[in-house]
């Protein structure tokens with residue numbers, strides 16, 4: 001097929017046309033969450049944008065296979081080889097086992113994804129499923145002399161590569177230039193400062209819960225090895241697109257490339273996409289800063305997950321996005337207005353194929369222009385303003401919403417069908433019964449009971465009003 005999808009490749013620092021290894025097919029890998037806590041909305045921004053990337057590629061006709069890992073072992077709190085083990089930290093915090101923590105937060109992550117209309121990747125593989133593959137890769141790296149054993153651990157020797165800092169990013173240079181932080185123990189076993197652990201046997205954590213037998217003794221894998229192994233296992237030796245949040249670029253992605261290419265003996269992944277941070281006025285938002293914002297916190301404050309998704313789509317993934325409740329409120333209004341406009345599209349006509357093709361192309365062009373989601377949304381606004389007939393408008397919006405995943409037609413339909421559509425059948429039955437019961441109570445002049453029923457309904461978020469036509473209700 002014709003390749004016209006362009007995106008910024010962090011590896012070459014250029015916008016490039018994606019040329020897949022196999023015509024019409026894309027192998028795509030996403031670094032998954034470390035399941036020791038709820039996902040921060042900043043991390044969810046990455047997953048939303050990666051979901052849009054996958055759907056954009058599918059929309060323009062590629063057969064995409066997407067793989068994601070779940071980190072349930074080996075990720076230390078500073079992303080390099082020092083700090084605390086994140087899973088262990090989670091387990092201690094909640095007095096549970098590491099596997100209980102992993103299960104709970106994996107489920108919570110996918111619940112967030114579902115709420116945000118993020119498609120589940122074709123393959124999801126927890127790191128702890130692949131220990132034999134990790135051991136095999138470490139053995140091969142040792143055989144090829146890219147790794148060494150010191151002090152009980154196995155390290156990757158970065159001095160064996162001519163271009164270890166493959167992204168040539170400021171972050172990479174900065175990280176290696178700056179002195180080792182005071183709070184980080186210097187690992188005396190490393191030959192070079194940038195070397196990293198492939199396999200820990202001399203555990204820093206006496207109570208490390210997950211350990212496996214290995215040729216180097218009982219231990220556990222380093223964090224980076226899992227993404228190399230899991231992606232090669234499911235996508236083969238040559239991958240098209242690897243994506244992740246920008247904070248994964250160094251050391252995680254740099255190290256993934258180092259060990260994968262040393263192991264394979266050839267180029268591994270051609271295109272890298274990195275989603276930038278969610279920031280607030282004071283700087284980066286993160287879990288560690290105490291302002292731990294999750295999707296459920298936003299939901300509790302009355303923001304539908306699709307509103308957060310729209311907020312993310314309105315900005316470009318390659319720019320930091322500043323979070324503020326004011327902007328989120330604007331998004332909420334914009335979303336409601338958009339749904340109202342779509343609900344008002346008249347039921348008329350048959351699909352005008354020429355207009356349909358024209359708008360679809362405009363939409364695709366925005367996606368092919370480095371996943372420009374905000375201009376893609378503008379196409380919908382332009383369409384709504386146009387004199388294209390109702391049937392065509394609805395078909396185009398339905399198609400575009402495959403990528404945007406903002407529930408546009410669904411919510412417009414619900415709005416049209418009135419409030420009753422947004423409560424489930426059981427609640428509807430309950431409301432009707434209570435209104436009938438209240439009517440009887442009033443007839444019997446039992447006003448205390450009538451008031452109690454009104455209060456009971458209000459507790460369930462239903463306000464009732466007596467009108468000349470009878471009692472009506474609405475959700476509050």
Ligand SMILES: [Zn+2]
Nearest residue numbers: 031032227252
């Ligand atoms: Zn990864």
